Amino acid sequence: MTVQDIRAFNRFYTNVIGALDYSRRLYAPYTLTESRVLYELAHSPRTDVADLRTELSLDAGYLSRILNRFEQDGLIERTVSHRDPRRRRITLTPRGRETAALLAERADESVGALLATVPSADRPRLSEALHTVRTLLSDGRPPRREDVLLREPGPGDLGWIVARNASLYAAEYGFNADYEALVARIVADFAEDHDPHLERVWIAELDGRPVGSVMCVRDEAPATARLRLLLVEPEARGLGIGDRLVSAVVDFAREAGYRDLVLWTNDVLAAARRLYRRHGFVLVAEKPHRSFGKDLNGQDWRLDLTGTGE
DSSP: OOHHHHHHHHHHHHHHHHHHHHHHHTTTSHHHHHHHHHHHHHHHHHOHHHHHHHTTTTHHHHHHHHHHHHHHTTTTEEEOOOOOTTSSSEEHHHHHHHHHHHHHHHHHHHHHHHHSOOGGHHHHHHHHHHHHHHHTTTTTTOOGGGGGEEEOOOOTHHHHHHHHHHHHHHHHOOOOHHHHHHHHHHHHHHSSOOOTTTEEEHHHHHHHHHEEEHHHHHHHTTTTTEEEEEEOGGGGTTTTTTHHHHHHHHHHHHHHHEEEEEEEEEOOOOHHHHHHHTOOOOOOOEEEEEEEEEEEEEEEEEEESSSOOO
C-alpha cells in the first residue's frame, strides 16, 4: 500500500459520488456544507451554535451566513438556550424538517443507485471492505462520544427495537416473552399512527449499526409526553448515549409544547433511574407488580417542562 494507492482510490470514489450528485442535483438548492448543517440539526440534540461550529469545524462567520439563509428560507428558529442564556439554540421548523427529509431521501436514492450496480452476492464483500477501511484508518482507537450519531429510524429499525429490547431484558433481568409482546405493541402503535410534530423515535448509531434507541409519544394526560423504550447496547455503554437520548426527548418535548414528560420504569433498572434523576425527573409513585415473569416494583417519574416546578 502506497500514498498513490490511497490518492487513486480517492479520485475514483470522488468521481463516482460526484457523477451521482450531479445527475440527481442531490443538495439543490443548497450546497454540500449547507446540507451538512441541515443534517446535523435534524439528527443531533446538540444544536447550540457553538456546538454546531465545533461538530462541523466551520468558521463562525461562515456558519452565521448559512444560518441566516436558513432563517430567511423559514427552515430554522433561533431561541435562547434553556441551559445557558448566553447561548443561542437552533431548532428546525416543520418546513426545515421537511427539507432535511427531502435531502436525506435524495441521498438514500443516490447511494441506492450506486449499490444497484453491485450484484447482491458481492454486497457482503463491499460491506466488509468498508468496515475494514474504517477500522484500519481509525488507528485502532476505541469509539468516542462524537462517533455516535442520533438519527431518525430507517427501514428495519423499528423491528430492531423490538428484538433488542426483548433480548437484552431477557439476558439482563430475566424478563419473559410478555415483555417482547408489550414492546411490539408500543412500536406497532407508533408505526401505524403517530404525529411527527409531537412524537418521535431516535436511533443511536455507531460505526454504521444501531446501538441505542428511545421514543417520545403522546400520553393520555393533557399536554403530557411519555418517554418510552430507552435502550443502549452493552458494548456501547460509557459513551454518554443514554444521556444524549434522554436529552433529545426532553428537548423535543419542550419544543413541541408539552408541559410534562413522564415515564414508567422498574426499580431494578438502577442505571436508568440515575440517568432520569440527573435530567430532573422526580419519582412520583411506585407500586409492586407481577409482570414479565418477575416480581417487580414499578415506578412513575415526571419532569416539569415549564420550569415552574408545579
